[in-house]
Amino acid sequence: MSDLTNLTLSDARQKLRNKDITAVELAEAHIDAMAQTKGLNAYILNTEEKAIKMAKASDAKLAKGEGGILEGIPVGVKDLFCTKDVRTTASSKILGDFTPTYESTVTANMWADGAVLLGKLNCDEFAMGSSNETSFFGAVVNPWQRQGDDAQLVPGGSSGGSASAVAARACIAATATDTGGSIRQPAAFTGTVGLKPTYGRCSRWGTVAFASSLDQAGPITRSVRDAAIMLESMASYDVKDSTSVNVAVPAYEKALTGDIKGLKIGIPKEFQVDGMPAEIQALWEQGIEWLKAAGAEIHQVSLPHTKYALPAYYIVAPAEASSNLARYDGVRYGLRVAGDNIDEQYSNSRAEGFGEEVQRRILIGTYVLSAGYYDAYYKKAQRVRTLIKQDFDKAYAKVDLMLTPTTPTAAFGIGENIGDPLTMYLNDIFTVSVNMAGLPGISIPAGISANGLPLGLQLIGKPFDEETLLRTADVMEQAANFTALPQLMAK
Amino acid sequence: MSLIQGATGEWEIVLGLEIHAQITSKSKLMSGASTEFGAEPNSQVSLVDAAMPGMLPVVNEFCYEQAVLTGLGLNAEINLVSIFDRKNYFYPDLPQGYQISQFTDPIVGKGIVKIELPDGSFHDVGIERLHLEQDAGKSIHDLYPSQSCVDLNRSGVALMEIVSDPDMRTAEHAKLYVSKIRTILRYLGTCDGNMEQGSLRADVNVSVRRPGAELGTRCEIKNMNSIRNIGMAIEYEARRQVDIIEDGGTIAQETRLWDVAKGETRSMRSKEEAHDYRYFPDPDLLPVVLEQSWVDEIKARIPELPDAKHLRLMSQYGLNSYDANILIADPENADYFEIVAKGGDAKLAVNWVTGDLFGMLNKRGFTIETSPIKAEALGELVGLITDKTISNKIAKQVFEFMLETGNAPAKIVEEKGLKQVTDTGAIEKAVDEVIAANPDKVEQVKQKPKMAGWFVGQVMQATGGKANPQAVSDLIKAKLGIE
Numbered sequence: 001m002s003d004l005t006n007l008t009l010s011d012a013r014q015k016l017r018n019k020d021i022t023a024v025e026l027a028e029a030h031i032d033a034m035a036q037t038k039g040l041n042a043y044i045l046n047t048e049e050k051a052i053k054m055a056k057a058s059d060a061k062l063a064k065g066e067g068g069i070l071e072g073i074p075v076g077v078k079d080l081f082c083t084k085d086v087r088t089t090a091s092s093k094i095l096g097d098f099t100p101t102y103e104s105t106v107t108a109n110m111w112a113d114g115a116v117l118l119g120k121l122n123c124d125e126f127a128m129g130s131s132n133e134t135s136f137f138g139a140v141v142n143p144w145q146r147q148g149d150d151a152q153l154v155p156g157g158s159s160g161g162s163a164s165a166v167a168a169r170a171c172i173a174a175t176a177t178d179t180g181g182s183i184r185q186p187a188a189f190t191g192t193v194g195l196k197p198t199y200g201r202c203s204r205w206g207t208v209a210f211a212s213s214l215d216q217a218g219p220i221t222r223s224v225r226d227a228a229i230m231l232e233s234m235a236s237y238d239v240k241d242s243t244s245v246n247v248a249v250p251a252y253e254k255a256l257t258g259d260i261k262g263l264k265i266g267i268p269k270e271f272q273v274d275g276m277p278a279e280i281q282a283l284w285e286q287g288i289e290w291l292k293a294a295g296a297e298i299h300q301v302s303l304p305h306t307k308y309a310l311p312a313y314y315i316v317a318p319a320e321a322s323s324n325l326a327r328y329d330g331v332r333y334g335l336r337v338a339g340d341n342i343d344e345q346y347s348n349s350r351a352e353g354f355g356e357e358v359q360r361r362i363l364i365g366t367y368v369l370s371a372g373y374y375d376a377y378y379k380k381a382q383r384v385r386t387l388i389k390q391d392f393d394k395a396y397a398k399v400d401l402m403l404t405p406t407t408p409t410a411a412f413g414i415g416e417n418i419g420d421p422l423t424m425y426l427n428d429i430f431t432v433s434v435n436m437a438g439l440p441g442i443s444i445p446a447g448i449s450a451n452g453l454p455l456g457l458q459l460i461g462k463p464f465d466e467e468t469l470l471r472t473a474d475v476m477e478q479a480a481n482f483t484a485l486p487q488l489m490a491k
Numbered sequence: 492m493s494l495i496q497g498a499t500g501e502w503e504i505v506l507g508l509e510i511h512a513q514i515t516s517k518s519k520l521m522s523g524a525s526t527e528f529g530a531e532p533n534s535q536v537s538l539v540d541a542a543m544p545g546m547l548p549v550v551n552e553f554c555y556e557q558a559v560l561t562g563l564g565l566n567a568e569i570n571l572v573s574i575f576d577r578k579n580y581f582y583p584d585l586p587q588g589y590q591i592s593q594f595t596d597p598i599v600g601k602g603i604v605k606i607e608l609p610d611g612s613f614h615d616v617g618i619e620r621l622h623l624e625q626d627a628g629k630s631i632h633d634l635y636p637s638q639s640c641v642d643l644n645r646s647g648v649a650l651m652e653i654v655s656d657p658d659m660r661t662a663e664h665a666k667l668y669v670s671k672i673r674t675i676l677r678y679l680g681t682c683d684g685n686m687e688q689g690s691l692r693a694d695v696n697v698s699v700r701r702p703g704a705e706l707g708t709r710c711e712i713k714n715m716n717s718i719r720n721i722g723m724a725i726e727y728e729a730r731r732q733v734d735i736i737e738d739g740g741t742i743a744q745e746t747r748l749w750d751v752a753k754g755e756t757r758s759m760r761s762k763e764e765a766h767d768y769r770y771f772p773d774p775d776l777l778p779v780v781l782e783q784s785w786v787d788e789i790k791a792r793i794p795e796l797p798d799a800k801h802l803r804l805m806s807q808y809g810l811n812s813y814d815a816n817i818l819i820a821d822p823e824n825a826d827y828f829e830i831v832a833k834g835g836d837a838k839l840a841v842n843w844v845t846g847d848l849f850g851m852l853n854k855r856g857f858t859i860e861t862s863p864i865k866a867e868a869l870g871e872l873v874g875l876i877t878d879k880t881i882s883n884k885i886a887k888q889v890f891e892f893m894l895e896t897g898n899a900p901a902k903i904v905e906e907k908g909l910k911q912v913t914d915t916g917a918i919e920k921a922v923d924e925v926i927a928a929n930p931d932k933v934e935q936v937k938q939k940p941k942m943a944g945w946f947v948g949q950v951m952q953a954t955g956g957k958a959n960p961q962a963v964s965d966l967i968k969a970k971l972g973i974e
Contacts, residue, residue: 082545095544102538104545206545212774241547242776320774323577326588327542331641342639346581369579369769378771 004029005169005490009073009226010253012172016062016072023055023062023072026172027116030074033170033490034118037143040488042155042165044079044137045087045120054116061114070233071114076171078162079120080127081107081217082206086117090208091135092125094353095334104206105241106175106217106234113233118171122161125355126325127182127210130427132160133418134357142190142411143168143486147452153411156186156427162220163190168489173221173230177207179214180313181406181431184443187220188406188456191445191482193473194220195227198463199438200245202231203238209324211317212243214435224444224474228252231466247464255467256474261295263472266399270306271430273408280405280455283447287403287457290479291472299399303391308384309433314425315368315381316436321358322365328353360421385436392437396462401472404430406443406456430458440466442473445482454484493661494702497733503702504729505709506665506695507657510672511650512682513626513690514557520625520649521548521591528688532642540647542586547775550575554649555779557681558598558623559789561651564679564796565618565672567602569786575623575776579769584628584641592652594770597622598779604655604675605798606667611812616668617656626650651682657696657706662725666718669693670820674797678822692716697728699736707732708742712749712756724749728756800825808837817845823859827866834870835877843873847890864893872900879959885909911959915966918950918958922966925949933971940973 004026007015015021031048051074058072082088082100089095103111111117124134131154132140140160142153144167155164159176163186166174176183178196187194195218202217209215219230232252238244267288272281288298330336330349337348354362368377395402408429417424434441440463443456457476461469494501519526522539539546562569576594599621605613628646632639653672659665673691676682684691693716698709712728715721727749732742746765747756772778795803797819804815804825818825818841827848832840848869852862872889875881881889881904892903904910925946926933936942946967951958 088544090544098544100543100545102543204545205547208544209775240549242549243774319771323579323589323769323771326579326581327544327586329581329583329588331583332541332586333543342583343581366769369771371767371769374769374771 002029002033002490005033007172008223009172009221009229010223012073013069013071013229019062023058023116024052026072027051027055027074027118030118030171033168036490037165037168037170037488040141040143040164040168040170041138042122042140042161042168042170043076043119044089044091044122044135044161047086047117047119050086051116051118054111058114058116068113068233069229070110072116073114073172074116074118075110076118076121076162076165076174077107078123078159078174078176080123080177080208081175082208083107083117083120086120088120088208089136090126091123091137092328092353092355092358093136093335094328094349098334100206102206105203105236105238106207108206109236110175110233115233121159121165121174124158124160124182125358126208126321127158127177127179127215128321128357128361129157130181130185130424131412131414131417132157132186133414134355136355139414140164141414141488143488144190144411144453145487149451152414153453154189154414156189156407156411158182159186159194159220163187163192163194166190166192166220166222167486170490173219173226175217175234176220177210177215177217178431178435179210179216179317180435181428183218183220184406184431184441184456184458185427187443188445188454188458189411191454191484191486192220192222193224193227193445193477194218194443195231195466195470196434196441197231197235197466198245198440198461199435200243201235201247201440201464201466203236203241203244205238205240211320212324213320214313214317216435224442224470224477225253225256227442227473228256228470245464250467252466252470255471257471258475258478260291260472260475263296263401263468264299264399265291265296265472266299266301266395266402268301268303268306268395268402268404270303271404273429276405276408279447279449280408283455283457284403284405287446287476290476291403294475294479296472301395301399301402303388303395303433305384305387305391306433309388309436310425310429312381312384312388313428313432313436314364315377316385318361318365319369319378320365322362322369325354325358325362357421388433389437392433392439400462400468402460404458404460406430406458410449410451410453410455434460439463440469442469444473444477444480446476446480447482448484454482493663495699495729495733498737501702502699502729502733504660504662504725505657505698505700505706506659506725507709508655508659508665508668508696509694510653510655510669511692511694512653512672512676512684514554514649514651515681515683516551516554516557516649518551519647520551520554520623522647524647526648530644532640532644534644536643536646540586540643542588548591548773550776550779551649554623555598556789557649558621558651559781559786560679560793561653561676561681562599562602562621563786563790563793564675564681565599565602565604565621565653567618567621568600569781570596570598570600571781571783571786572596572778573598574778575773576770577773578624580766582627582630583639584630584643584646586628586643586646590625590627591773591776592624593622596778604668604671606664606671607816608663608667614664616658616664619654619656621651621653624650624652662722665695665725666722669718669721671797674820678794678796680794686716686718689716693721695721695725697725697732698742699729699732707736708744710742710744710756711746713746713759715749720749720751723754724756727754731756794822804828808832808841810837810841814841814845821859827859827862830866831870831873834867834872834874836873839876839883840870840873843869847887851894863897864890868893868899875900875904879911880904881909881911882956882960885911885956909957911957915962918954918962918966921950921953921958922946922963922970925953926970936971936973943967943971943973946971
């Protein structure tokens with residue numbers, strides 16, 4: 001582990017400003033780390049030449065005492081964000097060598113703030129998955145391994161490449177997206193911090209859509225402070241995204257005061273699911289103790305419709321996806337597999353271009369929107385969604401935040417659950433409600449499982465109150481003092 | 492009521508129309524791309540129109556305003572909350588794989604449109620709804636033997652779909668209805684109504700039934716872009732349906748196309764082949780919530796519409812309904828007329844506008860907008876007739892000179908010496924001369940007073956047409972002592 005790749009974003013920023021290090025040195029160290037961790041398959045495109053160029057530009061600015069809040073910071077970008085002149089695939093064969101002529105709003109914000117692009121990160125195909133095994137580019141490997149067992153584990157998904165690369169020190173921070181838990185679950189599986197902002201906080205413009213009403217971009221980092229800095233750059237109001245919300249972006253880092261005295265934390269009783277492993281229950285109780293010790297008040301709250309969140313999610317998300325993915329038809333860009341007529345060309349291109357999980361969700365989504373089924377499925381699921389939102393609204397009349405586990409288990413082995421979609425979907429059980437209600441949520445590494453794997457705790461905030469969320473996460477992070485390191489990280 | 496006579500008795504036609512009107516706007520419904528007609532293929536396509544990955548639609552507020560204005564012009568309810576839905580189907584000229592439309596909650600609800608029938612009576616046609624939607628691109632199948640081409644210039648252009656109730660009973664009703672909607676849209680400036688360029692097209696739903704019976708099964712004739720063809724297609728289709736039913740058959744619900752060359756409708760796709768569009772609210776767009784005050788502001792900007800203008804032209808200018816109807820067919824016609832009428836007598840003005848002017852425009856291939864004779868100039872000419880500076884007959888010569896030279900009528904009259912002689916001394920002299928030269932005619936006219944016209948003609952000839960014919964006639968009658 002080189003000193004440079006082990007730096008947090010905030011530490012690196014300080015050293016760059018102090019001219020203790022240069023952006024080029026920092027980029028080179030990470031390019032080296034990317035090579036060392038190639039076996040993780042976290043990156044599906046290496047942009048090292050571009051990184052050096054960008055780092056040089058950052059050094060020029062830093063030399064003049066200028067630069068944005070991410071000046072010279074080497075980052076990885078989930079391959080769902082369109083990057084101008086840089087191949088963007090959503091980890092799908094159907095996009096082929098698609099190279100956008102435009103830059104997503106989120107990444108454009110980051111480049112404007114001085115970030116340096118190391119490469120594009122692997123993810124589940126079109127962000128559909130909870131293990132990063134559905135990527136056309138192959139599974140991503142978790143840098144963590146069970147004690148005394150060298151089996152390869154999944155990093156979670158869909159932002160598995162982002163989580164794995166951050167954990168393995170192959171970038172300082174990464175962008176990710178979260179539709180049902182795709183930032184928080186991989187963060188929990190890799191001992192990293194994953195922040196899913198309020199729906200509408202980051203623009204969706206230029207990010208390949210999975211489920212438009214749920215998708216939200218956010219960062220994966222190695223500290224809460226780093227997540228705050230990343231969010232400040234990524235977030236913006238964007239007139240090009242009608243669902244983006246015109247709320248000023250605060251200086252999130254300033255919210256990290258360390259003081260949560262009197263804050264009211266809700267513990268939703270419905271999250272105590274049957275068969276939850278004892279160590280997850282214990283971790284949750286430990287989290288409650290840390291918050292109490294810091295002066296917060298703990299309250300039991302009820303979110304009665306929680307048990308319907310997952311089934312409703314698996315109707316709404318595929319429904320939107322089935323429509324969002326209709327544009328990948330082989331006519332204008334990406335993979336085209338010719339046929340004797342246009343219908344055959346559609347069938348051939350989509351059958352060959354989409355993987356099994358994506359096809360499964362398109363089929364489910366098409367079915368639930370069909371005439372005669374719409375009311376029974378899609379409409380009902382949207383009603384459930386309204387009830388879930390109302391549950392949170394009622395609870396937030398009494399508390400400021402909620403604390404839950406992020407996942408019901410630690411990371412599992414590659415191939416273990418891939419043949420069983422239902423078990424796979426259960427990974428999202430603690431995270432989907434947050435997307436259904438459009439709320440901000442964060443996962444922080446809070447403990448280690450009996451077999452040596454990281455476990456995460458999730459805090460859920462009020463809409464657009466990422467500041468309270470981050471402040472509390474920062475306090476918990478200090479209490480947890482998570483220092484364990486993964487086995488397969490860059491040396 | 493006009494019914495079709497079948498072999499087994501009378502049949503009534505029931506018609507409902509869906510009119511697709513392209514909104515007059517500089518940019519598309521959900522993107523900033525231009526909407527100009529006739530540009531190079533695929534030159535007016537934004538990233539959104541081409542459905543590139545990660546692109547998002549943003550509602551063009553101006554198009555929304557145009558739809559609200561149209562709704563108000565159709566005496567319809569404006570829905571303060573409306574929702575954009577996705578209509579999902581695959582087609583190469585539909586890049587997103589769905590059309591953004593409005594399904595459950597359109598911007599405009601129920602309204603009513605009056606059509607005037609040839610006998611002067613009125614017939615109400617209910618408007619079911621008006622919703623906004625994106626146009627598709629254009630597929631071109633005849634450029635290459637084994638491939639089709641797609642032009643996305645139209646992709647995403649804003650359309651208003653105006654859905655009528657099944658309130659029309661004859662092809663004439665449908666033609667008058669389309670023409671009325673077209674006129675209203677042109678008045679409002681929300682659609683240019685150009686049917687040849689496809690700015691206005693109609694899908695016609697046709698069914699037949701025994702008078703007063705339950706509705707029959709309908710067929711939809713798609714994409715009609717001429718009022719004349721709409722009439723012919725309806726006549727053909729209704730007759731086809733009657734023949735099938737009378738031969739013991741049943742009508743299959745289907746979509747049909749009008750074959751202009753063969754003068755018949757033919758099947759395009761059956762109900763079984765119909766798409767399941769899987770409508771659902773577009774998650775990329777929020778519901779559109781309007782303030783009543785905003786709607787009221789738009790309401791205040793509505794120009795005078797055809798019905799109101801018709802009434803006003805009759806009351807203000809004393810025109811008959813027929814003339815008023817000709818003028819209101821196009822707001823430009825009425826505006827032109829009103830300027831002309833400022834110059835002089837309104838009845839003269841309407842005759843000149845709908846007679847000489849329209850004749851000349853037609854003959855020379857001009858429109859009212861491109862007319863070589865401006866309304867102010869024609870008004871001046873009418874003024875010269877009204878104040879008897881020239882006769883109507885001389886005015887026709889002046890009109891020709893105006894066309895030739897572009898000069899003002901007063902100047903032409905002056906230069907050519909065409910001024911009507913109203914000086915009774917001069918006229919009297921001419922009259923005396925004609926009487927003195929024709930003693931035999933004088934004798935005849937005393938027997939047959941109607942022959943006075945011959946004397947008027949002689950005097951007019953002698954004065955080069957410049958004498959005031961009324962003054963000449965009066966003088967002759969006085970001198971000859973006839974009534």
